[in-house]
Amino acid sequence: MATLAGVAMLLLNHRTQPAPTVSWAGLYYHLEEADQLRHSGPHTRENFLAAAEIFRRARVELLELPAEPYTADLNRYIKWRLGELYYFIGDDEND
Numbered sequence: 001m002a003t004l005a006g007v008a009m010l011l012l013n014h015r016t017q018p019a020p021t022v023s024w025a026g027l028y029y030h031l032e033e034a035d036q037l038r039h040s041g042p043h044t045r046e047n048f049l050a051a052a053e054i055f056r057r058a059r060v061e062l063l064e065l066p067a068e069p070y071t072a073d074l075n076r077y078i079k080w081r082l083g084e085l086y087y088f089i090g091d092d093e094n095d
Contacts, residue, residue, distance in 0.1 A: 022061040030058040031078070038085060045089055052085045 034054035041047040059078045062071065 022064045024065060027058055027061045027065065027074075030054055030061065031074075034058065034081065038081065043088070043092075045092060048085045048089050052082055055082050055085070 034051045037047055037051035037054065041051070055078050059075065059082075062074055062078065065071070
């Protein structure tokens with residue numbers, strides 16, 4: 001009887017666990033989306049800010065995913081692109 005109760009408890013806990021809301025595929029999709037805005041979109045402040053927002057959200061997603069050997073590289077890449085976008089915005093506004 002105790003074994004049955006233990007199995008039932010495990011099944012109930014499994015069902016109540018929230019499903020992960022982020023995935024590696026989703027992260028890669030957002031990185032590609034932000035890169036497309038940055039490289040192929042108009043070189044305007046609004047477009048650069050939109051790309052930066054996607055990169056910021058991707059960075060949050062990255063922190064929610066399980067660590068992989070390349071996680072630090074992706075984090076550096078996101079930071080590099082954010083810095084680049086803010087540089088472009090500042091260069092346009094203070095030129």
